[in-house]
Structure formats: C-alpha cells, structure tokens
Amino acid sequence: MEERSKDNELLREIADKKYEYGFTTDVTTDIIEKGLSEDVVRLISEKKGEPEWLLDFRLKAFRHWQTLEQPTWGHLDMPEIDYQDISYYADPTAQKGQGVGGKEQEIDPELMKTFDKLGIPLEERMALSGMAVDAVMDSVSVKTTFRERLKEKGIIFCSISEAVREHPDLVRQYLGSVVPYRDNFFAALNSAVFSDGSFVYIPKGVRCPMELSTYFRINARGTGQFERTLIVADDDSYVSYLEGCTAPMRDENQLHAAIVEIVVMERAEVKYSTVQNWYPGDKEGKGGVLNLVTKRGHLRGANSRLSWTQVETGSAITWKYPSCVLQGDGSQAEFYSVALTNNFQQADTGTKMIHLGKNTKSTIISKGISAGRSQNAYRGLVRVAKNADGARNYSSCDSLLLGSKCGAHTFPYMDVQNPTAVVEHEATTSKISEDQLFYCNQRGIPLEDAVGLIVNGYAKDVLNKLPMEFAAEAQKLLGVSLEGAVG
Amino acid sequence: MNAEKQYIDLYSECRSLIAEHSALVLNARREEAYEDFRRLGFPSQKVERYKYTDVAAAFAPNYGLNLRHIDIPLNPYDVFRCDVPNLSTSLYFVVNDRFYDKALPKATLPEGVEVMSLAEAATKNPHFIEKYYGRLARSSKDGLNALNTMFCQDGLFIHVPKGVVVERPLQIINILRADVDLMVNRRVLIVVEDGAEAKVLFCDHAIDDHQFLATQVSEVYVGENAHLELYELEETHVKSHRFANTYVDQQRSSVATIDSITLHNGLTRNRTDVTLSGEYAETRMFGCVIADKQQHVDNNTLIDHRVPNCQSTELYKYVLDGEAVGAFAGRVLVREGAQKTTSQETNANLVATDTARMYTQPMLEIYADDVKCSHGSTVGQLNDEALFYMRQRGIPDAEARMLLKFAFAGEVLDSITLEPLRDRLHYRVEKRFRGELSKCEGCKLCK
Amino acid sequence: MLEIKNLHASINGKEILKGISLTIRDGEVHALMGQNGAGKSTLSNIIVGHPAYEVTQGSITFNGQDLLAMAPEERAHAGIFLSFQQPVEIPGVSMNNFMRAALNAKRKAQGLEPIPATEFLKLMRERRKIVELDSKLANRSVNEGFSGGEKKRNEIFQMAMLEPSFAILDETDSGLDVDALRIVAEGFNKLRKPETSALVITHYQRLLDYLKPDIIHVLIGGTIVHTGGPEVATMIENGGFEQFIMHNS
Numbered sequence A: 001m002e003e004r005s006k007d008n009e010l011l012r013e014i015a016d017k018k019y020e021y022g023f024t025t026d027v028t029t030d031i032i033e034k035g036l037s038e039d040v041v042r043l044i045s046e047k048k049g050e051p052e053w054l055l056d057f058r059l060k061a062f063r064h065w066q067t068l069e070q071p072t073w074g075h076l077d078m079p080e081i082d083y084q085d086i087s088y089y090a091d092p093t094a095q096k097g098q099g100v101g102g103k104e105q106e107i108d109p110e111l112m113k114t115f116d117k118l119g120i121p122l123e124e125r126m127a128l129s130g131m132a133v134d135a136v137m138d139s140v141s142v143k144t145t146f147r148e149r150l151k152e153k154g155i156i157f158c159s160i161s162e163a164v165r166e167h168p169d170l171v172r173q174y175l176g177s178v179v180p181y182r183d184n185f186f187a188a189l190n191s192a193v194f195s196d197g198s199f200v201y202i203p204k205g206v207r208c209p210m211e212l213s214t215y216f217r218i219n220a221r222g223t224g225q226f227e228r229t230l231i232v233a234d235d236d237s238y239v240s241y242l243e244g245c246t247a248p249m250r251d252e253n254q255l256h257a258a259i260v261e262i263v264v265m266e267r268a269e270v271k272y273s274t275v276q277n278w279y280p281g282d283k284e285g286k287g288g289v290l291n292l293v294t295k296r297g298h299l300r301g302a303n304s305r306l307s308w309t310q311v312e313t314g315s316a317i318t319w320k321y322p323s324c325v326l327q328g329d330g331s332q333a334e335f336y337s338v339a340l341t342n343n344f345q346q347a348d349t350g351t352k353m354i355h356l357g358k359n360t361k362s363t364i365i366s367k368g369i370s371a372g373r374s375q376n377a378y379r380g381l382v383r384v385a386k387n388a389d390g391a392r393n394y395s396s397c398d399s400l401l402l403g404s405k406c407g408a409h410t411f412p413y414m415d416v417q418n419p420t421a422v423v424e425h426e427a428t429t430s431k432i433s434e435d436q437l438f439y440c441n442q443r444g445i446p447l448e449d450a451v452g453l454i455v456n457g458y459a460k461d462v463l464n465k466l467p468m469e470f471a472a473e474a475q476k477l478l479g480v481s482l483e484g485a486v487g
Numbered sequence B: 001m002n003a004e005k006q007y008i009d010l011y012s013e014c015r016s017l018i019a020e021h022s023a024l025v026l027n028a029r030r031e032e033a034y035e036d037f038r039r040l041g042f043p044s045q046k047v048e049r050y051k052y053t054d055v056a057a058a059f060a061p062n063y064g065l066n067l068r069h070i071d072i073p074l075n076p077y078d079v080f081r082c083d084v085p086n087l088s089t090s091l092y093f094v095v096n097d098r099f100y101d102k103a104l105p106k107a108t109l110p111e112g113v114e115v116m117s118l119a120e121a122a123t124k125n126p127h128f129i130e131k132y133y134g135r136l137a138r139s140s141k142d143g144l145n146a147l148n149t150m151f152c153q154d155g156l157f158i159h160v161p162k163g164v165v166v167e168r169p170l171q172i173i174n175i176l177r178a179d180v181d182l183m184v185n186r187r188v189l190i191v192v193e194d195g196a197e198a199k200v201l202f203c204d205h206a207i208d209d210h211q212f213l214a215t216q217v218s219e220v221y222v223g224e225n226a227h228l229e230l231y232e233l234e235e236t237h238v239k240s241h242r243f244a245n246t247y248v249d250q251q252r253s254s255v256a257t258i259d260s261i262t263l264h265n266g267l268t269r270n271r272t273d274v275t276l277s278g279e280y281a282e283t284r285m286f287g288c289v290i291a292d293k294q295q296h297v298d299n300n301t302l303i304d305h306r307v308p309n310c311q312s313t314e315l316y317k318y319v320l321d322g323e324a325v326g327a328f329a330g331r332v333l334v335r336e337g338a339q340k341t342t343s344q345e346t347n348a349n350l351v352a353t354d355t356a357r358m359y360t361q362p363m364l365e366i367y368a369d370d371v372k373c374s375h376g377s378t379v380g381q382l383n384d385e386a387l388f389y390m391r392q393r394g395i396p397d398a399e400a401r402m403l404l405k406f407a408f409a410g411e412v413l414d415s416i417t418l419e420p421l422r423d424r425l426h427y428r429v430e431k432r433f434r435g436e437l438s439k440c441e442g443c444k445l446c447k
Numbered sequence C: 001m002l003e004i005k006n007l008h009a010s011i012n013g014k015e016i017l018k019g020i021s022l023t024i025r026d027g028e029v030h031a032l033m034g035q036n037g038a039g040k041s042t043l044s045n046i047i048v049g050h051p052a053y054e055v056t057q058g059s060i061t062f063n064g065q066d067l068l069a070m071a072p073e074e075r076a077h078a079g080i081f082l083s084f085q086q087p088v089e090i091p092g093v094s095m096n097n098f099m100r101a102a103l104n105a106k107r108k109a110q111g112l113e114p115i116p117a118t119e120f121l122k123l124m125r126e127r128r129k130i131v132e133l134d135s136k137l138a139n140r141s142v143n144e145g146f147s148g149g150e151k152k153r154n155e156i157f158q159m160a161m162l163e164p165s166f167a168i169l170d171e172t173d174s175g176l177d178v179d180a181l182r183i184v185a186e187g188f189n190k191l192r193k194p195e196t197s198a199l200v201i202t203h204y205q206r207l208l209d210y211l212k213p214d215i216i217h218v219l220i221g222g223t224i225v226h227t228g229g230p231e232v233a234t235m236i237e238n239g240g241f242e243q244f245i246m247h248n249s
Helices: A003-018 A037-047 A054-068 A110-117 A147-153 A160-166 A166-175 A186-194 A433-441 A448-457 A468-482 B001-021 B031-041 B056-061 B118-122 B128-130 B143-151 B384-392 B397-413 B417-435 C041-046 C074-076 C096-111 C117-130 C135-139 C146-164 C178-191 C205-213 C233-238 C242-248
Strands: A130-139 A140-144 A156-159 A196-200 A211-217 A229-232 A237-247 A253-256 A259-264 A269-276 A290-301 A305-312 A319-321 A323-326 A331-342 A348-354 A361-371 A375-384 A392-402 A406-418 A422-431 B090-095 B114-117 B153-161 B170-178 B182-192 B195-204 B214-221 B227-235 B240-250 B255-264 B268-277 B281-290 B295-305 B310-319 B326-334 B343-353 B355-368 B370-378 C002-009 C014-024 C028-034 C052-063 C080-083 C090-094 C166-170 C197-202 C215-218 C225-226
Touching: A037 A054, A037 A186, A054 A186, A110 A211, A130 A147, A130 B031, A140 A156, A140 A160, A140 A186, A140 C225, A156 B128, A160 A166, A160 A196, A160 A229, A160 C080, A166 A196, A166 A229, A186 A290, A196 A211, A196 A237, A211 A468, A211 B281, A211 C146, A229 A237, A229 A269, A237 A468, A259 A269, A259 A305, A259 B128, A269 A290, A269 A468, A290 A305, A290 A331, A290 C178, A290 C197, A305 A319, A305 A348, A305 A468, A319 A468, A323 A331, A323 A361, A331 A348, A331 A375, A331 A468, A331 B326, A348 A361, A348 B227, A361 A406, A361 A448, A361 C117, A375 A392, A375 A422, A375 B056, A392 B355, A406 A422, A406 B370, A422 B355, A422 C205, A433 A448, A468 C080, B001 B031, B001 B056, B001 B143, B031 B143, B056 B143, B056 B240, B090 B153, B114 B118, B118 B153, B118 B182, B118 B326, B128 B182, B128 B227, B143 B214, B143 B240, B153 B195, B170 B182, B170 B214, B182 B227, B214 B227, B227 B240, B240 B255, B240 B343, B255 B268, B255 B397, B255 B417, B268 B281, B281 B326, B281 B397, B281 B417, B295 B310, B295 B343, B295 B397, B310 B355, B310 B397, B310 C166, B326 B343, B326 B370, B343 B355, B355 B370, B384 C090, B397 B417, B397 C090, B397 C096, C002 C041, C014 C041, C014 C052, C014 C225, C028 C041, C028 C233, C041 C052, C041 C074, C041 C080, C041 C166, C041 C197, C074 C080, C074 C096, C096 C117, C096 C146, C096 C225, C117 C178, C146 C178, C178 C205, C178 C225, C197 C205, C215 C233, C215 C242, C225 C233, C225 C242, C233 C242
Parallel strands: A130 A211, A196 A229, A211 A237, A229 A259, A237 A269, A253 A290, A259 A290, A269 A305, A290 A319, A290 A323, A305 A331, A319 A348, A323 A348, A331 A361, A348 A375, A361 A392, A375 A406, A392 A422, B090 B170, B153 B182, B170 B195, B182 B214, B195 B227, B214 B240, B227 B255, B240 B268, B255 B281, B268 B295, B281 B310, B295 B326, B310 B343, B326 B355, B343 B370, C028 C197, C028 C215, C080 C166, C166 C197
Antiparallel strands: A130 A140, A156 A196, A406 B355, A422 B370, B114 B153, C002 C014, C002 C052, C215 C225
C-alpha cells in the first residue's frame, strides 16, 4: 500500500496547487444593485444606450425566462442559484467618466496592468504577434486591439455593445438567429441581461489575417458575467477565433452564463477555440465559477466548415455543449474537447450535431480526465434528419480516471432517420496505464511528470487542433492541474 | 392523469374481486402499489428511461381484464406444437396471465425443482414467496411495476434449489388469447439458488386478432455460483403491446445470460435491470430486433456494477424497415469501489428506409478508476464493398442484401447456447427477412 | 469474346482511363502490366461493373452483348469473374451459404434448378482440392480471418466453382510466397478450358512464367502505350517501364 499513500500525497499536492489567476484588481467599478427585474433589464439597456429594438428583445427574453425553470437533467449537483442575489452589471471603466464603452485613451492603468499580468498586453506594440484581442472585464469591453488594421480588409472586430451602435443592421439581422432566446433557461437569462462580448464580421472572400481573440475576466464581487458573442463569416471567408477566461478566487460561486452564436455562410470556415480556466473553487469545493453556456454554430451555406475546440480546466461547474446545425449541403463540423476536472469540479459537456443538409459530415473527439472527487460527463447528440442523405458522423469519447473517488460518464444520444446515414460512436473508460507510468519511471521520469506527460499525450489529438500560442498554454494548464494525480 | 384514471377507478371498484382470485402474499402488496401508482402514474417521455415510448398512449384504450379468472376454453397442449426440431424442453403454458395447470407435462424435473403457478406457490409456501416477491421490482420506483403489482393475480414461479442442475430447458409459452381487446398482467418469479443451473425459454405468442396489452414483471434471483440462461422470444402480432420489466440480481461468481429477441410485435418496451451484487459475477446480455411496418421496439437496460471484479458484455442489434421505430438505451453503472470491472457494450443498427427511425443511447456512468469499460454504437447500412463482391460472384443485389442482413442479426443468435433453438432461429430470422412468414409454422395456434 | 473500344473512365470526377482499346479472343490470355496508378485495377473494376467508376466514353462488348448496360451480377452470369486484388471480408456469411447463393443464382439465370445440397457439397470438396484449400475454411465466414494467401486461393477456388469463360486476375500474385503462387497459378491452369480467356494484371514476370500470356499490354497514365508478345515481360523485367514512356513522349 506504499504506492497508495504516495499517490494520496501527490493528490493532495495537486489539490493544494495555487490557482495562478486568483488575484483581484482594485479599480472603481460601477456595480448596479443586486436583483433581477424588468427595471434592471431596462437599466442595463439604458446604461449601454441601446436602441428600442434591443430593449424589446431583452424584455421578451426576460418575460420568457420568468416562465422557465432551471434544467436539472445534467449530471451535476448544482448549488441553488439565487438570481436575486446577483448584480447583473459591473463596469470597471466607469471611473474615467466615459460611460458607455470607455474609449481607448482613457483606460485605467490598473486595468492595463491586470491584463498584462494575465499575459494579455493591450498595447499593440507589446501584443502577441498575429493576434487581435478584445479584453472584457465584468460587463464591459476594456479595449479591442488591431481594429484599424482589420478594418482595412473590411473585417469588423469590436465589442458587441459597440457593434450595436456602429453596425445595428448586422447585429439585428443575426442576433438570436442561431440561439433564440427561447432556446433554454440560461439562453433566455443571457438574452435578457447580456453585457459584453465580441462581434466579428468577416466579409465575403476575406481571410482574416490574424487570430481574433476575446479575453474574459470576472473581477467584481457578487456579479455575474453574461457574455454575448456573435461571429458572422460571409461566403468564402475564413477566421480563427480564440477565447480565454479567468476569475479571482472567491468563496462564493460566480455565474457566467454566455451565449456564442456563429453563422457560417457558403464555403466559409470558422475555427473557434476556447481555453477555459475560470476559478474552479478551492480543494474543498468552495466557490468557483458556474459556467453555464450555450454555444452554437449554424452552417448555413453549402460546403461551410466549423470547428469547435475546447480545453476546459476551470470552473466549479461546466454546463456547455458547443453545437452545430449542419444545414448547408456538404457542410462539415468538428468538435474537439479536453475536459479536465479535479477536486470537487463537475463538468457536463459535449456537443450536438444536427445534420439537416445532404452529405454533411461531423466528427466528435472528446477526452475527459477526472481526478480528485470530481465528476466529468460527456453528453452529446447526433441527429440525422430525414433528408440528410449521405450524412456521416464519427464520435469517439474517451475517459481517463485518476483516483478512485472521481467519476467519468458518457451519455451519447443518436437519433437517425435516414437510411443512407452512417453514424458511429465509440467510447472507452480506463485508468492511467501503470505500464506506461512504470516505463516512464524506469527512464528516470518522476511520477508527477510522467502523469503530465501521459495526460498530455492522451489529449494530444485535441491540443493539436489549437493555434500554437494556445496549445502551449493549454498544455501547461493540464500539467499544473494534474501533476502527480495517480490514484 | 387521464390514461391512469380508468385503472385507478377499476382498481378501487374491483380490489376485492382481484384479491379473491389471487393469493395473500400478492394481495399484501396491492394497496401500497395502488398508492404508488396514484402518485407516479405512467412514466412520461420526459423521464429519461421512458424517453422513446409513449406509455400513457398505449394504456389509454379501454381493454378488458379477466379479473374473475374465467376459464379460457383452450388446451394449449393440443394446439401448440413447438416448431423447434430436436429441442427437447419441459413445456409449460401461461394463458394470458394464468399458469395453465390442467394437464401438466409428465416431464420429470429434478428433485425439488418447482415450475408452477405463482399464486399457488404463494398459497402453499407464503414465507418463501414473501421473501422474494416485490423486492427487486419496486412499485415505488416505477409506475408500470406499480400497475402490475396492483392487478397481477398469477403468473409463473420457478425454483431451482441449491446445487441442482436442470439439464433440460424449461420452456414457457405465453399465449395471448381472447375474444375482445384484452389486458393481461403477468408476474414471474425465478429463484435459482446457489450452485444451481437452469435454462429458461419464454416464447410470446398472440393467437387472436385482437388488441392485446401485456404487462410482465419478472424478478430473477441468481445465487452464488449459479448459472442461468434466460431467453425471451417474442413473436406476437402488430396489435399486441408488451411492457416487460425484468430485474435480475446476481450473487458471487454467478453467470447470467439474458437474450431478448423480438421478431414480431406491435409495440414492445423491455426494461432489463441487472444488479451485480456479488464479486466475480458475469452478465451476458444480448438482444436482436427485427421490425418493419409500424412496429416499435424499445429496449432499455441497466447493468449495475455494485461490487468489484465483475464482468458484463452487452450486444444489441436492430434491423429496421418500413416505418419501424427502434430505441436502445443501455446504461452501464460502475459504482464507487467496484474496481476491476470490465464492461463492454455494443449496439449496431441497420436502418433500411427513410421512414424508419433509430434512437440509440449507450451510457457509461463510472465512479471507480480501475476499470475497463467501453461502448460503441453504430447506425448504418450494409457494407458496399461486400455487396459488390457478392454481385460480382453473381448473387443478385436483393439476395446479397438479404444474406448480409441475416449475417448481421446472426451474431446475436450465435450467443444462444441451445443449439437446436439457435439453428431454428437462424432459419426463422432468414424467413422473417424474406418476408415469408409472420408466424411460426408448427402450431395450430397460428393458423 | 471481349472487345473494349476507346474507353474513358473516371472516379470522383478524375479521369483515370483515357481511351483504351483492347480485344481478347476466345482462349487467349492477355497480360496487363504497368506501374501503380496506371489504371489497371480501374479497368478490371469497370469490366465487372463497380459502381464507383464512371464510364465517360467508349464501349465494352462481351460475346456481342453491351456489357456496360448490365448489372454486376448479370455480367457474372454471363461468365465474367474477377479475382479481387483485395477480397473483402464478409463477417457472418459462411463460405457455404455464399457459394451456394452464387451458384444457384447463375443456374437460375441459365434456367436451371438449384443444385441439390449433396451435389453442392461434393462439388465444394472437389474444387477445394484444386487450390489445396483447407476444408475448415468452408465453415468460416467469407474471407474473414483468412491470411493474404488464403484469400487469393479462396478467389481461385470460387473461380473453380463458378467456371467463368473469362477471368480477370487482378494482382493475384501480390502477397503470395513462392509456393502459394505456384498453387494459385497451377490451379488456374488446371481450370482453364481451351476456350477460356483471361486478363492477368501484374507487376511481375513470375506469375506470367506460369500463365504464359499470348499478348502483353503496357498501361501507362491511362492509355496502352505498347502491345506485344511474351517478350514484353522480359523487356520490363530488364528495363522497367521507363523505356515505354520514352517511346511515347
């Protein structure tokens, strides 16, 4: 049993691992009163100086939300959320008195420092080459870099609040067209109170010359973040979009209920990558972000392509199913996911692939890694509609268990209504191979490094799909979260 | 609660009549089941395990029930001739929901082995039945269990005492026979004690052109080192509805094979829950479904690994044609501490038309780390390359497809250890695919 | 017997054959040689009617019949047999059932009654010997778990059962050791009747040493660049395919 005790020691060590991004920024923030009502919805809309149609949209969503109940089907033990005990708007840029979407020149140096510390420099000369960033803290976009350069190509990249002002027709045309406010409980909530997020429009025939990214940061206490992102890729265009997120360490749960909508037109291609590192709570399971997200892409055009890649290491609870509606004939969708849970984290994540068009193709590769006392579930739906002749899906969902107190679950749903469709699903669950560990040990690699090595190898198919800078970050994250996690 | 109302009313009006024609042990559970049913009602499609079958709709019509235990004028031994050549079985009948005991076979069962009416067994040996009845199939958890427990008056009891090996398979023919649309509520209790062995084959037939609705709740106990093979073969007709809940409990080092074959039916919903309660136990579960027209077959299984070192394999195959609807949901649960579990689950399906629909949902839920579990499911068509190869050899397209379908389903049939039955089923499945026969040949029942 | 005229064909829109003309008379053995990707297998697949290939121009007649208008099984009934380069595995379908279905389908096309079971089994036994195929293979599924050599022998065995008048051997020699090659080639020779003709596709001379082709065609880039007698094989063995490319450029 010597090995067991050594393992336990290592497990403790991981649990003790510090969350690197847990600091707070001391900045004057305009936070509205806690609570949710029509007045609050109106207030948010007013603070953002929104047009009437958008307020209408919010109010409709709010009224619908009031008729709904929070879903319980996830394999999650969800703490009760008191929706009246959350502040729905927090603006850290308010101090400079700029109000609506503070202008660039007025950014508080504290905020600049914060993003610097997070590795997201907001000065363009400092920025990672080839990456434009929209930095969002709490409810407000702080700055979007490289906008001018992108504008030359006709690409619009800005915060959604700004897009509402500058490009109202585009926003109005697409907002809610992929995820209607009636979609689900959290989608209705988001549609009522959404604050900031990014808007991307790639015109016909344009290849976006750099990676676009949004960095989400929760800072203020007692607030929720309601990100809203909308990406439209017109015919024959291409964009790769990245999303990162962190939050301070707090004892209470914080709510992040986002909606991401993606529209992909004919022959266009969108790659959407996420490295999610919200604060996961402490080793006792206290605190952490509740990450309840609706992400969906609509492959409207023929031969369009969309791929979702996600590395989920943070959050106390993750409820997230980036999905694809394959409507255009010959469209192709992919979902690559690594979800790692430790301590008391819970994840119920996966995807939906809805095949409507002919000769549509989807691929699902999911890798779950569970450690500590965490619960990690893959949940996915593949539906082939009656007219989706020649539809193909391949799904592979593997789970790796590190420790005997965690859980790994696989819930795939397949619904096939077309005789020419081929749908395949396979899943395996196993513990980390002792042979592999021993082999590494024999070559002189310490146990914790060996685990990191093996887990990274296990997740490689997915990590490879990430853009370079993100892949390195994700690899590091997996290592940090799992050093020595052998059970 | 509209569909429920007629059953609630019926029970409150007829509770004494029901009890009068049954046994004390069975009666003892009715009131509790009645309360459970009033509370639960029929499971709705929002309940995960009942997602694919509309139970309330199936129970909505007005069926007759034979609560007075009126004799059915029929001697099944006269009219039924098993069409499995070379299969020698001890043959019993359950007509609707009554064990047929008028002319029992002379078959000599090994000493102590009982195959009899459940009501009679409960009267003769109430303590024994009490110990097992309603323990696995809890009426508080499932509206169908509750309904069955409210209304069932009889059924089948099989008891194989410690260490006894029953060589000859026990064959039970469930016959649905009526002059009106009829609902039957059967109950089955099988106790195979430590070290005992038995093979049990159920065949479901419906012989009259009426609507039938059969509920069947089976509780199966497999003792330490015991071996049980349980085959359920359904060949009814498009007007029959079957709701069968089977609960199996396996003790240490036991081996249970559960084979469920649906060749002809109207609407079938089989729920099979196996609990591995003792270490080193093994479960083998197989299913084969061939459906066309508007047939509906929903198999819902749970293999619950509660203890370490157990093994389970599961293979279900569906061939859907016409406007058939198939559903398979198989959940494998490995509980905390159930280390060294190995489990493999496979579901493969052929959907032949754009009006047929297949839902499949293989689920792994795992709370122990030292396990090897996998599942796979596919929906697809016949292999094009194989088809072409056969056509190059001169086999016409339709024939080649038939051969491939037959081979596809054959994999499940090969799991049957009763050789004559296996051979016969291969033949029957082939006939089924050729669309030649919708009933068995050998018996007068089907004429 | 077989007449191919100006055949153009493509797969997935890509043209592979660019105008092939070829006539094989009764009793003749032709060899088709060429590098990988030259279109050899495409040609054999088109002759037997593989649905993946599209004929864009030209014609094929077989004993005066328009072959391209016939279903694959009709071509088989007419007497065409392809020994596949990579025979597919068909799990769950036993060799016995498979062969009986094939034989009876042919008999039916000829207006004959199905073959009686005992006669069928006797025939299976007899023909198996020709390629020294293990009797156990008969109860196994078609090609499933067969080694590479067994698969090729199984192809020739099926040819023995179906007695085609025109056989195509598509790289039947690939993956065979010397002994297996001898068995397969001698088996083929034993089965040959004076009027049986064949098209043999290969990279190598060694199979041709056994089968003694009358005419050899060299296929490069989708066209036949050279046709000659048995000496062509030796030319290729010595000088490779380069020499033919030179001739034509």
